[in-house]
Amino acid sequence: xxxxxxxxxxxxxxxxxxxxxxxxxxxxxxxxxxxxxxxxxxxxxxxxxxxxxxxxxxxxxxxxxxxxxxxxxxxxxxxxxxxxxxxxxxxxxxxxxxxxxxxxxxxxxxxxxxxxxxxxxxxxxxxxxxxxxxxxxxxxxxxxxxxxxxxxxxxxxxxxxxxxxxxxxxxxxxxxxxxxxxxxxxxxxxxxxxxxxxxxxxxxxxxxxxxxxxxxxxxxxxxxxxxxxxxxxxxxxxxxxxxxxxxxxxxxxxxxxxxxxxxxxxxxxxxxxxxx
Amino acid sequence: xxxxxxxxxxxxxxxxxxxxxxxxxxxxxxxxxxxxxxxxxxxxxxxxxxxxxxxxxxxxxxxxxxxxxxxxxxxxxxxxxxxxxxxxxxxxxxxxxxxxxxxxxxxxxxxxxxxxxxxxxxxxxxxxxxxxxxxxxxxxxxxxxxxxxxxxxxxxxxxxxxxxxxxxxxxxxxxxxxxxxxxxxxxxxxxxxxxxxxxxxxxxxxxxxxxxxxxxxxxxxxxxxxxxxxxxxxxxxxxxxxxxxxxxxxxxxxxxxxxxxxxxxxxxxxxxxxxx
Numbered sequence: 001x002x003x004x005x006x007x008x009x010x011x012x013x014x015x016x017x018x019x020x021x022x023x024x025x026x027x028x029x030x031x032x033x034x035x036x037x038x039x040x041x042x043x044x045x046x047x048x049x050x051x052x053x054x055x056x057x058x059x060x061x062x063x064x065x066x067x068x069x070x071x072x073x074x075x076x077x078x079x080x081x082x083x084x085x086x087x088x089x090x091x092x093x094x095x096x097x098x099x100x101x102x103x104x105x106x107x108x109x110x111x112x113x114x115x116x117x118x119x120x121x122x123x124x125x126x127x128x129x130x131x132x133x134x135x136x137x138x139x140x141x142x143x144x145x146x147x148x149x150x151x152x153x154x155x156x157x158x159x160x161x162x163x164x165x166x167x168x169x170x171x172x173x174x175x176x177x178x179x180x181x182x183x184x185x186x187x188x189x190x191x192x193x194x195x196x197x198x199x200x201x202x203x204x205x206x207x208x209x210x211x212x213x214x215x216x217x218x219x220x221x222x223x224x225x226x227x228x229x230x231x232x233x234x235x236x237x238x239x240x241x242x243x244x245x246x247x248x249x250x251x252x253x254x255x256x257x258x259x260x261x262x263x264x265x266x267x268x269x270x271x272x273x274x275x276x
Numbered sequence: 277x278x279x280x281x282x283x284x285x286x287x288x289x290x291x292x293x294x295x296x297x298x299x300x301x302x303x304x305x306x307x308x309x310x311x312x313x314x315x316x317x318x319x320x321x322x323x324x325x326x327x328x329x330x331x332x333x334x335x336x337x338x339x340x341x342x343x344x345x346x347x348x349x350x351x352x353x354x355x356x357x358x359x360x361x362x363x364x365x366x367x368x369x370x371x372x373x374x375x376x377x378x379x380x381x382x383x384x385x386x387x388x389x390x391x392x393x394x395x396x397x398x399x400x401x402x403x404x405x406x407x408x409x410x411x412x413x414x415x416x417x418x419x420x421x422x423x424x425x426x427x428x429x430x431x432x433x434x435x436x437x438x439x440x441x442x443x444x445x446x447x448x449x450x451x452x453x454x455x456x457x458x459x460x461x462x463x464x465x466x467x468x469x470x471x472x473x474x475x476x477x478x479x480x481x482x483x484x485x486x487x488x489x490x491x492x493x494x495x496x497x498x499x500x501x502x503x504x505x506x507x508x509x510x511x512x513x514x515x516x517x518x519x520x521x522x523x524x525x526x527x528x529x530x531x532x533x534x535x536x537x538x539x540x541x542x543x544x545x546x547x548x549x550x551x552x
Contacts, residue, residue, distance in 0.1 A: 060506060063336040064386075106382060109402070126385070126400050208494030210503065215491055218484030226515065227486065229503045230336060239502065 005030040005041040005050045008105075011131035011153030013082060017176045018051050021080040033128050035065055039072040046181035049188070050074060056084070056107065056174045061228050066200075066242055069179065069270060076198055076271020077188040078178035085172070086112055087164040089134060089154035090146040096162060101125050103133035104148035112148055114168040122146070134159055179271070189273055196225075196246045196275035197253065201264035203241060210241070213260050220256035222247050246275055281306040281317040281326045284381075287407035287429030289358060293452045294327050297356040309404045311341055315348040322457035325464070326350060332360070332383065332450045337504050342476075342518055345455065345546060352474055352547020353464040354454035361448070362388055363440040365410060365430035366422040372438060377401055379409035380424035388424055390444040398422070410435055455547070465549055472501075472522045472551035473529065477540035479517060486517065489536045496532035498523050501551075522551055 004027050006014035018027060032038045035052055042048045052069070055061045069076070086108055090099050101123035102109075102116065108130050109116070116122060127133040131153035137145050138157035146162065147154070154161050177198070180188055203209045217224060226244040247253035250272075261267050280303050282290035294303060308314045311328055318324045328345070331337045345352070362384055366375050377399035378385075378392065384406045385392070392398060403409040407429035413421050414433035423430070427440050453474070456464055479485045493500060502520040523529035526548075537543050 060337070060339040106402070124402050126382070126402050205499075205501070207497060207499045208490075210500055211487070211490035211494035214484075214487035218487040221483060223483045224486055225481070227503060227505045227517075241503075 001026045003028045003048050005038045005048050007035050008129040009131040009135050011156040017080050017082045050179040053174050054177045074179040075182045075185045076177045077180050077185050078273045080176045082174050084174050086148050086167045087151045087161045088146050089159040089161045092160045099146045100144045102146045103127045105130045108148045111167050115166045194272040197272045198270040199243050201267040216259050222256045277302045279304045279324050281314045281324050283311050284405040285407040285411050287432040293356050293358045315344050326455040329450050330453045350455040351458045351461045352453045353456050353461050354549045356452045358450050360450050362424050362443045363427045363437045364422050365435040365437045368436045375422045376420045378422045379403045381406045384424045387443050391442045470548040473548045474546040475519045477543040492535050498532045
């Protein structure tokens with residue numbers, strides 16, 4: 001039995017993603033209100049595995065989760081991509097003419113922005129979670145409130161789906177990272193089978209410093225699949241770089257990392273895992 | 277008299293930024309609810325200048341504004357950096373023991389996240405704007421509601437400041453871009469005085485494709501100050517690159533852009549302007 005810490009309730013996208021990633025395995029979910037609590041659960045019990053969204057094709061990267069991951073001391077052991085669909089739902093006795101506000105996670109609200117613009121009378125209220133908003137409405141029996149969540153969560157909590165598939169863009173995918181304590185990582189993914197790594201480093205603001213790093217990765221035939229510069233908190237307009245790379249040869253990849261270390265500051269390997 | 281379209285009310289951060297950028301000039305503000313409306317105002321009247329936040333040291337890039345800028349056909353003619361501070365405020369007769377919810381722009385809510393965690397009983401409600409939330413509470417006389425905004429806005433709307441300087445991180449700066457119709461750009465900034473450009477392009481997913489582009493920029497002594505990869509909507513896991521570069525020699529910079537065009541797809545210069 002694996003114990004998985006997720007952000008969100010039963011029925012949340014993290015729940016769905018965890019069950020897809022660990023298909024066929026018995027899971028015990030630790031449902032957390034915040035991503036901070038996901039990493040806190042792992043700190044308190046190193047046998048707990050964490051699963052956290054890291055980017056979405058519409059909303060972009062979840063910057064705060066990058067920061068939590070970097071500070072957590074955990075290692076990325078896998079990734080999962082999930083197709084995201086949203087519905088709007090309410091108590092069975094409510095309907096379009098009786099609802100006055102809509103609750104959901106900020107990212108879900110952003111992903112249904114155009115849809116919600118057609119319903120300007122609905123007050124938009126941020127919640128911790130998509131499925132949690134559905135649960136809160138069902139359990140608190142909040143008349144006049146709607147939630148935005150996956151249709152599975154609406155069903156689970158006995159809510160009426162007013163409309164399904166309300167996401168603005170149908171090409172809506174979220175990428176999740178699976179993390180564990182470093183000493184547990186090799187049990188979860190044999191390192192020799194890894195072909196992708198997530199790395200973070202900072203660079204001095206000198207002409208061509210990023211170019212040199214990427215040139216070396218290219219010389220070693222390491223493929224870059226993502227780059228994200230982030231402001232360093234407390235140092236305005238200096239940037240951290242979050243980079244994802246893929247490789248066929250683990251040794252060659254390790255040599256490439258060794259080769260860029262002298263040109264970077266504070267390089268940290270967030271994890272090596274199997275690309276999907 | 278310059279006419280400036282901003283997102284937000286009088287007293288908003290955009291208002292403060294506009295008056296700092298165009299210091300000493302007479303301005304007529306066009307206050308818009310959304311960034312879409314800012315660009316719509318410019319489309320309807322090409323003499324209107326737009327000002328829009330593009331990144332923040334805490335929240336990162338405003339991805340949606342990058343998209344709007346790219347699609348708008350307007351040109352960036354300048355940038356401005358503003359130090360952001362927040363207060364929490366309410367009606368004069370309210371106090372900590374009588375407020376039950378807090379309204380503000382999602383970015384302001386994110387920037388005061390740790391502060392708000394110490395007030396878990398406050399319901400967090402998204403609004404269009406920081407100063408707009410203050411205005412709404414003052415004009416609607418909403419008892420029990422608080423707003424998060426700049427202390428100037430609280431004062432402007434006659435609200436009581438419960439606490440000032442509540443932003444989690446004191447190094448909180450927002451960068452704004454000033455945009456205009458291309459035919460008006462040279463009146464607003466002589467091109468020959470420009471030393472910074474914002475560029476967007478996409479790249480095929482081939483090993484070393486970004487490395488080649490950055491190497492060329494480096495060979496031409498063009499300095500990279502920011503890079504941001506964004507998922508292309510509708511093409512999962514392919515990325516657009518938003519890049520800021522600085523240069524001392526306009527001709528050399530133009531030659532560098534010519535040199536990278538054949539290696540990129542859909543390259544577009546968003547604007548050339550004076551770095552601050």
